[in-house]
Amino acid sequence: MADSTLVSMRGITKTFPGVLANSDVNFEAKKGEIHALLGENGAGKSTLMNILTGLYRPDEGEIWIKGEKVVFRSPKEAIAAGIGMVHQHFRLVQPFTVAENLILGSPRPGRILNMKQVEKEITSISKKFGLEVDPRAKIWQLSVGEQQRVEIIKMLYRGADILILDEPTAVLTPQEVKELFKTLRMMADEGRAVIIITHKLHEVMAVADRVTVLRGGKYIGTVNKKETTKQELTKMMVGREIELSSNQDDYNPGEDVLILENINALNDKGYPALKNVNLTVKEGEILGIAGVAGNGQRELAEVVTGLREIQSGTLKINSKQYCNCSPLEIIDAGVAHIPEDRLGMGLVPSLGAVENIMLKEYRKKEMNKGLFLNHKLLKKKTGELIEEFGVKTASIDSPVKLMSGGNLQRLLIAREISCQPKFIVASYPVRGLDVGAIEAVHRILLEQRKAGAAILLISEDLEEIFALADRIAVLYEGEVMGVIRTSETTVEEIGLMMAGSREGEKVS
Amino acid sequence: MENSIVLSIMAAAIIAGTPLLYAALGEILAERSGVLNLGVEGMMLAGAVSGFMVTVMSGNNWLGLIFAILAGGFMALIHAFLCVTLKANQVVSGLALTIFGTGVSGYLGKSLIGIPAPVTFEKIPIPVLAKIPVLGPVLFNHDALVYISYILVPLIWFFLYRTNAGLKLRSVGENPAAADAVGVNVFLTRYVYVIVGGMLAGIGGAYLSLAYAPTWLEHMTAGRGWIAVALVIFAVWDPVRALIGAYIFGGVDALGFRLQAMGIMIPSFFLKMLPYIFTIVVLILATRETHKKRVGAPGSLTLPYDREER
Numbered sequence: 001m002a003d004s005t006l007v008s009m010r011g012i013t014k015t016f017p018g019v020l021a022n023s024d025v026n027f028e029a030k031k032g033e034i035h036a037l038l039g040e041n042g043a044g045k046s047t048l049m050n051i052l053t054g055l056y057r058p059d060e061g062e063i064w065i066k067g068e069k070v071v072f073r074s075p076k077e078a079i080a081a082g083i084g085m086v087h088q089h090f091r092l093v094q095p096f097t098v099a100e101n102l103i104l105g106s107p108r109p110g111r112i113l114n115m116k117q118v119e120k121e122i123t124s125i126s127k128k129f130g131l132e133v134d135p136r137a138k139i140w141q142l143s144v145g146e147q148q149r150v151e152i153i154k155m156l157y158r159g160a161d162i163l164i165l166d167e168p169t170a171v172l173t174p175q176e177v178k179e180l181f182k183t184l185r186m187m188a189d190e191g192r193a194v195i196i197i198t199h200k201l202h203e204v205m206a207v208a209d210r211v212t213v214l215r216g217g218k219y220i221g222t223v224n225k226k227e228t229t230k231q232e233l234t235k236m237m238v239g240r241e242i243e244l245s246s247n248q249d250d251y252n253p254g255e256d257v258l259i260l261e262n263i264n265a266l267n268d269k270g271y272p273a274l275k276n277v278n279l280t281v282k283e284g285e286i287l288g289i290a291g292v293a294g295n296g297q298r299e300l301a302e303v304v305t306g307l308r309e310i311q312s313g314t315l316k317i318n319s320k321q322y323c324n325c326s327p328l329e330i331i332d333a334g335v336a337h338i339p340e341d342r343l344g345m346g347l348v349p350s351l352g353a354v355e356n357i358m359l360k361e362y363r364k365k366e367m368n369k370g371l372f373l374n375h376k377l378l379k380k381k382t383g384e385l386i387e388e389f390g391v392k393t394a395s396i397d398s399p400v401k402l403m404s405g406g407n408l409q410r411l412l413i414a415r416e417i418s419c420q421p422k423f424i425v426a427s428y429p430v431r432g433l434d435v436g437a438i439e440a441v442h443r444i445l446l447e448q449r450k451a452g453a454a455i456l457l458i459s460e461d462l463e464e465i466f467a468l469a470d471r472i473a474v475l476y477e478g479e480v481m482g483v484i485r486t487s488e489t490t491v492e493e494i495g496l497m498m499a500g501s502r503e504g505e506k507v508s
Numbered sequence: 509m510e511n512s513i514v515l516s517i518m519a520a521a522i523i524a525g526t527p528l529l530y531a532a533l534g535e536i537l538a539e540r541s542g543v544l545n546l547g548v549e550g551m552m553l554a555g556a557v558s559g560f561m562v563t564v565m566s567g568n569n570w571l572g573l574i575f576a577i578l579a580g581g582f583m584a585l586i587h588a589f590l591c592v593t594l595k596a597n598q599v600v601s602g603l604a605l606t607i608f609g610t611g612v613s614g615y616l617g618k619s620l621i622g623i624p625a626p627v628t629f630e631k632i633p634i635p636v637l638a639k640i641p642v643l644g645p646v647l648f649n650h651d652a653l654v655y656i657s658y659i660l661v662p663l664i665w666f667f668l669y670r671t672n673a674g675l676k677l678r679s680v681g682e683n684p685a686a687a688d689a690v691g692v693n694v695f696l697t698r699y700v701y702v703i704v705g706g707m708l709a710g711i712g713g714a715y716l717s718l719a720y721a722p723t724w725l726e727h728m729t730a731g732r733g734w735i736a737v738a739l740v741i742f743a744v745w746d747p748v749r750a751l752i753g754a755y756i757f758g759g760v761d762a763l764g765f766r767l768q769a770m771g772i773m774i775p776s777f778f779l780k781m782l783p784y785i786f787t788i789v790v791l792i793l794a795t796r797e798t799h800k801k802r803v804g805a806p807g808s809l810t811l812p813y814d815r816e817e818r
Contacts, residue, residue, distance in 0.1 A: 055689070055815060076691030091686035093679045094807065103672070104679050105690030111672050154690070 004031040005067070006162050006193040007052065007083075012061035014047055021047040022058070025219040027212055029162065029193040034184055036208035036225075037197045038237055040434045041405075044217040045197045046088070049164050053085045054078035065162070076105075084155030085164040088197075090147050092139045098122070099135040102154050125156050129183055144171040144294060152183065163187060164195045169203055170460070173292050174495030181207045199237070201230050213237055238435050251470050254283030256319070257423050257454035258304060263313035265303050273299035275478045277313070281423065281454040286445065288469025288486070289458040290494050296478035297458045298340065301427045304456065305337045306330035317423060331360065336421035338413060340428045340458075342405075346412045349401035353393055354382045356400055357415050381418075389414040390440065406437030413444055424448060427458045442468060462491055476500045517762050518646045522654060523720060525758025527552070527712040527729075529657050531736035532743065532750040533664055534708030538584075540668065540745060541701040542681040542808040546602025547587050548709045549733025550609020554579040555713030557613040560620060560724040569627045573653075573714050580710020581703050583609060588702040592695055595812035610727060620724040629653050629719040651719050653711070657751075664747040677701060681806030684813040694813050709733065731784065738787045742794040745806065753790075760786045 009027040013020075022044045029035045039045045050056045052063065054072030063070050065081045072078045092101050099118050103109045109118050119135040126132055131149045139147060148168065155163055165184075169177045184207065188194045198204060204211055205225065213220040213236040220236045258281040267273035273296045281287045289297055302308035304315065306327040315322050317333045339345040347356045358378050361367055367374055382396050391410045393403055400408060409429065416424065426445060430438040445468060449455055459465050465472055466486060474481040474497035482503025484493070497503060531548050538545045545551075559576030563569045583605055590596040629651035637648040668674040679687040680697045688694050712732070717724050735757060743749035764779035 053689070074691065074693070075689055076693075079691050085689070087689065091683070091689040093682045093686050095682060096679065100675060101686075104675055105687065105692045107672070109672060113670055113672060113675065158690075
């Protein structure tokens, strides 16, 4: 059986300044199998695969490909050895066509390009694997799912027999995920080794043959899927048993806090991003916004926080109209915003915790002493908040960019919640956080709901939405496909709506 | 009579546009690889002075041209080392090189001021073609460097859009991470095209001192390097549009001289301002258009690439 092993990585160690990303990690993948690399964010999965693809060089350890010891000095050598990777953030050149992206870096088309010939080859590959895509389309015109197909075809075009996919399902609808898994199985059956990097257990159970678990950069073990359970994998992954909080309280919504009526808005490129959106969020409820990323979620969050111009329609907060008001007026109306880009939009990376906390309130009289800021008071307040929300930081004056993602999010939420908001917009509030931090963020949101705040929760993780939201609205291409009580729907129904069918419609 | 004035202005526009064209073509290549080179002005001056100096010493203008290419390429190598290897700020490095080039060329050229070039790039009317009415005198009665630029434009266009190496170059400028992931050597690519860009700027400079003037004057580029940088934006990083743009600028430049010579009562200061005012206007218009049409600067322009950045 030794000859069926395509990849063998032994004792891999890799450090980045201040971080031990991989420590003595072993990994092995065989011909014809789908092998899941499982671990929390920051467990070192991507680092390990970036070493395999020649992007990073390991500090220690050996890599064996098809029985031969190799040292990759660059991605080129890894590609030549038959390794192909679909990165989580696609490595596609946006203004190029599909065909141009596929042949990029490949010597196969020759020095002078014959695009017709290339397009023919691409069509034959995409037909064979059911990965349909127009070779002449420009990448920026494609949906995320289509872009992923381009990435997969790219690997096949290069004749890769070791395929690595980094978090391939993060951007797909449940139906697209099923299609992807079918394709992956087909590729494995043809004698390739397929490696998927993931932190989602249900995907591992659905598609993998074997699972290797990493935690904190360390190798925990490799198990056959058939001989394991979700519980065991969780324990391997997290190192302890955990319970995620969920919304089990009674649903007693109060008055409408946020009302959107026929809202239309454009995206950054000037195309319609929100089309006749009607939504309400009531006191003491969480409205979850489900949808594949890029279907208007960002624009929705920006519209209700005053960051994006409304083309037409009305936005009411506490029955007062706030159309095209400045963000300041909307903050004064009691709106808190937890943006998706916490270090870009939420916090100022190179300022300390005190400055970041005061950003929203420095105008208030009590924060000032005449012309100057009341530093004593601000420091005291920051200290209290940091303690209350369990933010771990070396010093309240050191730049916040040095904090981990979970601590950043705690700090940001602390600032937003401390204003006692009536309405909270939370965009992907747990993206990139580890399980402990997710738990904390969810608990805080549920507490705010109990305290009577209206919460708009935007997330691409259906499990999160089902755990927290009272009602779910689905956005698809900027339109609301429907709003349903969480207790009256299923993941399948929401998944269909995410793919564009309306509430109540049935798709066979 | 009127006709011959128009034709001579058009021919002068091509001559005045040629140094801009060389510099802009070089800048297009460098920027397509993702490196902004604001040192063009300095590289042109370095090319102008070294080309002139070698020509004076050797009596061979082609040898002078080779040294102009080497001088421009050498300065671009410094830029590449600073920006690609050391990942320094491209704007600062470019500005420093322009200041450096201005200073060094002024120093080296001190003893050369006022000497006429012993040999220059002479006009070579192309047989047959030069006889075509209108087009002949405008396009085909020039020196060798103009003809080379005619060939260079379609060559670079074909290279950029129809060859594998051109695809690699464009991908490095748009998305170096994507290029790197498929095995394109980002660092080497950037080095090569920054240096080639500097060499072309060197030719542009040599054209001024060996064909256009043809003599050496301190700071004789008079901002042409900057106009070339602006021209690249106007041209939306396309060599064919750069050619059109260069000749329009050349035309504005030439027009200023002619109006002066014709004794039209506009103070010469205003006429000399023309190309620069035109630059500002063109930039405003071009920028508006690029925003509308979703075409624009290479995606990673001015951004150093660091593979292991997390």
